[in-house]
Amino acid sequence: MAVVEWGPSQRKEVQTVDQLDALLDAVASKARSQAMPQNVQVTVGDAGTLSVVVGADRSVLNHVPSHLGPPYMISLGEEAGDEPFVFYVAGDHYSEVRWRNTIHLDPARDAIRRFLRTGELSADVEWEEG
Numbered sequence: 001m002a003v004v005e006w007g008p009s010q011r012k013e014v015q016t017v018d019q020l021d022a023l024l025d026a027v028a029s030k031a032r033s034q035a036m037p038q039n040v041q042v043t044v045g046d047a048g049t050l051s052v053v054v055g056a057d058r059s060v061l062n063h064v065p066s067h068l069g070p071p072y073m074i075s076l077g078e079e080a081g082d083e084p085f086v087f088y089v090a091g092d093h094y095s096e097v098r099w100r101n102t103i104h105l106d107p108a109r110d111a112i113r114r115f116l117r118t119g120e121l122s123a124d125v126e127w128e129e130g
Helices: 017-033 105-118
Strands: 002-006 010-014 038-044 048-054 061-064 073-075 084-089 093-098 127-129
Touching: 002 017, 010 017, 017 038, 017 048, 017 105, 038 105, 048 105, 061 105
Parallel strands: 038 084
Antiparallel strands: 002 010, 002 038, 038 048, 048 061, 061 073, 073 127, 084 093
């Protein structure tokens, strides 16, 4: 089971990948319609929280361990660059990361599914401490 949080005070428990996918699809659809890519946090017990940005052409993943201390991990994409990738946390809180930390949507979604199933970070994503 996982707790998924997004938008202002939005929280839902999911138990299956299908439930997670349906929820991420709904959040992504709304985020696209508002042109406000949204950060979604998925917390899996002792594995911590993995966040994924939905509603944009690219995504970024961030992991915070359950003990809330380092190491904090962030995805590392194949495109270099320090220009900002803008997204929103909790609905309307502006945030940004460097473009180099963005990845394609499919690997991001695969990684969040794996995290739900296993509590592990995907080996198919390159990670750096961030």
